[in-house]
Amino acid sequence: VGGWWALGVAVGDQGGGGEGDGTRGARLSTPRSALQCWEVRKQNSSEWCCFIRSNPDCRLEGGFLDYLQGVFCVFPPRLLPLAVTLYALWLLYLFIILGVTAEKFFCPNLSAISTNLKLSHNVAVFSLTSPLHGVTFLAFGNGAPDVFSAVVAFSDPRTAGLAIGAVFGAGVFVTTVVAGGIALVKPFTAASRPFLRDAIFYMVAVFLTFMVLYFGRITLGEALGYLGLYIFYVFTVVLCTWIHRRQRGEGLAPPGPWEPEMPTDTEERESSGTNSGDYGEEYRPLLPSRETSLRILTTALSPLDYRKWRRKPWYWRVFKVFKVPVELVLLLTVPVVDPDKDDLNWKRPLNCLHVLTSPLLCILTLKSGTYGLYQIQGVFPVWGLIMLVGSVLALIIFITTSNEEPPKYHCVFAFLGFLASAMWINAAATELVNILRTLGIIFQLSNTVLGLTLLAWGNSIGDTFSDLTMARQGYPRMAFSACFGGIIFNILVGVGLGCLLQMTSSQLVVKLEPDSLLVWILAGALGLSLVFSFVSVPAQCFQLGKAYGVCLILYYLAFLCVALLTEFRVIRLSAV
Secondary structure (H helix, E strand, C coil): CCCCCHHHHHHHHHCCCCCCCCCHHHHHCCCCCCCCHHHHHHCCHHHHHHHHHHCHHHCCCCCCCCHHHHHHHHCCHHHHHHHHHHHHHHHHHHHHHHHHHHHHHHHHHHHHHHHHCCCCCCHHHHHHHCCCCCCCHHHHHHCHHHHHHHHHHHCCHHHHHHHHHHHHHHHHHHHHHHHHHHHHHCCEECCHHHHHHHHHHHHHHHHHHHHHHHHCEEEHHHHHHHHHHHHHHHHHHHHHHHHHHHHHCCCCCCCCCCCCCCCCCCCCCCCCCCCHHHCCHHHCCCCCCCCCHHHHHHHHCCCCCHHHHHHCCHHHHHHHHHHHHHHHHHHHHCCCCCCCCCCCCCCHHHHHHHHHHHHHHHHHHHHHHCCCCCEECCCEEHHHHHHHHHHHHHHHHHHHCCCCCCCCCCCHHHHHHHHHHHHHHHHHHHHHHHHHHHHHHHHCCCHHHHHHHHHHHHHHHHHHHHHHHHHHCCCHHHHHHHHHHHHHHHHHHHHHHHHHCCCCCCCCEEECCCCCHHHHHHHHHHHHHHHHHHHHHHHCCCEECHHHHHHHHHHHHHHHHHHHHHHCCCCCCCCC
16 A cells, blocks of 8 residues: 555545544545555556556655566566565565674674763663663664664655554564563573563553554654653663662672673674684784785675684575675775774775775765765766765875774774765665565555564564574573663654654644554554563563463464454454
């Protein structure tokens, strides 16, 4: 379905379209003469392409590829299944791009920035040593795909349902399937105070969003209230941790019952720019030798760790093959500063190349290249100016630095890498939203159901594996806390920032009127799951076992069945 409120119009038509049909979206319905894009499948197949090109509702906002024209104009009707298959594979690859960019480039640069801002011993380190899954910088890194997807979806009223569906859908998925999976993998005693704190804040955030949907709009003050609530949440977490540590003694207290240490990776960390000097003392040369700039460049651009490749199983190698092209392009365009390395991951020839490629990437991905292709005075393109200035700066840096020691201004590359990785995530999120809207039009599905399923699952898959792995390694308490702490950032910053960026000086209200019963089912399911955990966990004295995990997973399956039955109108409001 083409928009946030389009499903309500369809449901109203199904129910007779009267005043008491139970849908609030009748007030926002479009004129009958204005056909919506999802009606393309009702046309004769020979008219699909003409319909797509002539209908304003079929124009995709942003992005580099026009998926609607691709499926309805490039592919003949008989090859529609092939087009859908290719789009589904490209959708999966976009999730890989989002995950790799956030994990290996966005988060490390955020860590380096927090270190340079002297936050590593309070807020920044807290996000690593506390049971919360990243309250500040780490939360921004882990939640970047979710937040960028929400911001992009909110930028167009026709795709706002994707944002609401993804934010609520991911909340239901993480607090039921992931939390239940942790309890099944390793029964444990939950951290009482962090759980109650996070559950209360999350229920408040869900309640605020429910009220916004009920009134059908969000004002400037309410959008700022979302962001203010998250700031208050961070302050509360830091204050509680400070009080707890003060009670336990001086400095960083040893891990208590609610503050376990972050597990260390038993294998070498596979980071960008890995070279032969990173594998341990047994692989270091006895005599120091100076590598040539060409060798440093080729080694830094290698995304493969050959020793690790030989040890890993076949399925890991297959997945790695798909990730290599993404990692190679990211290595070429995104610098990474690693404070844990002696040389801070300084690769002189590659970093000089980044001075040219990173700004070029930013200008060519901003507004899908609109600014980059703009010609100054109608003669010289902006991208040409960026290349000229970048080449001069790269040459100066190359001449004034050495391969062995990073320059004093090396921390600037962390900010450059943060910006470049953010632009990559934003570009991938834009393509992701556009292709989901295209699939919704092809299958005549609402954006809400696409958001609560495909988009929510795709954005949550990384946290799912990391939390379950953490539980298997003996840290179920930290993984369980991550389920509730991380998604607070997603809903407060995702909705607040997404709506705030759509406001202008003349329009300080964003309309978010749900016209589908599915939206209320989604909001109610999330609220009910939180209330269930808030009541049942203390009732079990915070000792969570397999019975609790099974209940949560069964609850999600029941919710999913109700949501799909509602989407296909098996369950609907009767006309009064």
